Amino acid sequence: MSHxxxxxxxxxxxxxxxxxxxxxxxxxxxxxxVRVFPMERLLDVLRQELxxxxxxxxxxxxxxxxxxxxxxxxxxxxCLIPALQAAGTNLTTIEGIAEGPQVSALQAAFLEWGGAxxxxxxxxxxxxxxxxLNKKPEPTVEDIREGxxxxxxxxxGYMQIFEAVVQAARRRVSA
Amino acid sequence: MRSDPADYELIAPGNLQAVVSLxxxxxxxxxxxxxGTDVMVLYAAGKLPARKLVSIWNLPELRSIEISPEExxxxxxxxxxxxxxxxxxxxxxxxxxSAARWxxxxxxxxxxxxxxxxxxxxxxxxxxxxxLVYEAELILVSGRGxxxxxxxxxxxxxxxxxxxxxxxxRAICLxxxxxxxxxxxxKVGARExxxxxxxxxxxLGRLRGGVAGxxxxxxxxxxxxxxxxxxRLTEVERIAKxxxxxxxxxxxTRKMTGAAIQxxxxxxxxxxxRSAVAGNLIAEFLEQxxxxxxxx
Numbered sequence: 001m002s003h004x005x006x007x008x009x010x011x012x013x014x015x016x017x018x019x020x021x022x023x024x025x026x027x028x029x030x031x032x033x034v035r036v037f038p039m040e041r042l043l044d045v046l047r048q049e050l051x052x053x054x055x056x057x058x059x060x061x062x063x064x065x066x067x068x069x070x071x072x073x074x075x076x077x078x079c080l081i082p083a084l085q086a087a088g089t090n091l092t093t094i095e096g097i098a099e100g101p102q103v104s105a106l107q108a109a110f111l112e113w114g115g116a117x118x119x120x121x122x123x124x125x126x127x128x129x130x131x132x133l134n135k136k137p138e139p140t141v142e143d144i145r146e147g148x149x150x151x152x153x154x155x156x157g158y159m160q161i162f163e164a165v166v167q168a169a170r171r172r173v174s175a
Numbered sequence: 176m177r178s179d180p181a182d183y184e185l186i187a188p189g190n191l192q193a194v195v196s197l198x199x200x201x202x203x204x205x206x207x208x209x210x211g212t213d214v215m216v217l218y219a220a221g222k223l224p225a226r227k228l229v230s231i232w233n234l235p236e237l238r239s240i241e242i243s244p245e246e247x248x249x250x251x252x253x254x255x256x257x258x259x260x261x262x263x264x265x266x267x268x269x270x271x272x273s274a275a276r277w278x279x280x281x282x283x284x285x286x287x288x289x290x291x292x293x294x295x296x297x298x299x300x301x302x303x304x305x306x307l308v309y310e311a312e313l314i315l316v317s318g319r320g321x322x323x324x325x326x327x328x329x330x331x332x333x334x335x336x337x338x339x340x341x342x343x344x345r346a347i348c349l350x351x352x353x354x355x356x357x358x359x360x361x362k363v364g365a366r367e368x369x370x371x372x373x374x375x376x377x378x379l380g381r382l383r384g385g386v387a388g389x390x391x392x393x394x395x396x397x398x399x400x401x402x403x404x405x406x407r408l409t410e411v412e413r414i415a416k417x418x419x420x421x422x423x424x425x426x427x428t429r430k431m432t433g434a435a436i437q438x439x440x441x442x443x444x445x446x447x448x449r450s451a452v453a454g455n456l457i458a459e460f461l462e463q464x465x466x467x468x469x470x471x
Contacts, residue, residue: 019181037180039218039228060177061216062283063369074256074285080215081286082208084185085232128281149368150280 023087027052028096038084043067045083046093054094056120058152065151068124069093075131077150094123097130106130106168115164117155124151129165139169176221183218187230191237191316194229195343199318203340205229209237209252210286212279213295237290237345240264246351248314251290251344255279255302258289268349270305270377273360277301277375280368290344293326296334296404297371299443301362303330303405304377304397309349316345323348333403356381356393357467359460363452365443373444375399376456380464382420383471390419391464392471396457401436401449408435411457420465428461429454 017035024033027050034049046052046069058066060079067078070092097104106129109115116122125148132139132147139147144165153161185208188194197205206225208214209232217223231237237252240261247263255275258264265272278301279287292302293313311326318341326347330336338344359378364370376398383392394415396408411431418424438449 019184037183038185039178039180039183041180041215041219060219062212062279065280065282068282075282076286077282079219080211080283082185082211082215082228082230084187085211085230087187131281146368147281149366150282152369 026090036083040083042081042086043078065124068127109164109168113164114160121153178221185228198341207231209288209291212283212287249347255284269358270360274301274305277362299371299400304399307397307407308377308379308395312348314346315342317342330404357469372400374452378460381469401438420461425458
């Protein structure tokens, strides 16, 4: 019996693997190769294949921004990206935002200004803020509101988050 | 229930010719997927009927914006971000730039494409009323070659369109002839980002004659979220041409708009509200046109 169940187990694995493809991508500066189904969501590839669980799943349908990452420098919702479309791209997740052992100035501003509470939206908020500050180093409050409009938070009420981005931009410019 | 990725096939041939050949070999069997902002939502919800998908994301043939003196030709794979950042689109086709800015949030604008918005065929899509008033033409491509069709009657019913199973939208063409028009757009929704419209409107107009005796020379009005398809109000336009903008005309257009649209009650709004707002927006447009000084 144990032999047959083991055999079945092997068969199942074989079947499960059929249709998978090997993809190479760069994540936070590190080259990675994964073997996944092409329609696997990038979010799941990051969390399950690469163990990068900092990227969160909120709605799973592109409404909340919790799963935001940068793909070739562009802000995207990783829940809406099939793995195959991420092949060959350069990704930045929340794990790649810190500067070595130090949190980045942006993260420090979120901490200081109370921009994080339960933490589910925070990685997405940080990535959306990074994207905004890369494009507009001196954003207006209106730019910040628009840049973060695709990221929903149910705890802090946004004002602390906006303030954190204002402060981060101010420090960066004066630095 | 969530879909199992093992049940789906996805390939990325990497060039337009290969995609077109694939669609020609097995028409209707392959679902093109561009930025995934609509397809992946259905997939996540376990509601994607197609099992075989072909990626058209980032195909260079679909990603360019070509400018000639007569027209601008937008590759169907251009994203909302590309539309809103394009200088000539912002200047000459501001209704399209506004619609791109109103669609989703930044992350969705980085992935959602104009061609995808057309084939997804949502009556609430913000870019489609703009394409109606600019009288866009679509270039469709298949193994049989290319054809150019007006967008005006492309959508024939709810989620129905004049696109053969082996065809793709290759480009969207806009004639550069609206520089001396008033361009008017409004979206009414719960919030600007990430909310589908309750009602949206795109309109173009210009006057002729002196300030005192000015009449409407030309006008185009289109509405979203008030019918099974994005709707051009051709009857209202016909009646309005040659008339001064006065209270009588505003009242008449309000009445005619109410008769032309077929709004519904749904999760976002009610038919009654939509009808009232549609009339108000057209009245607002006519008021702005009257004071705009946009004359032939």
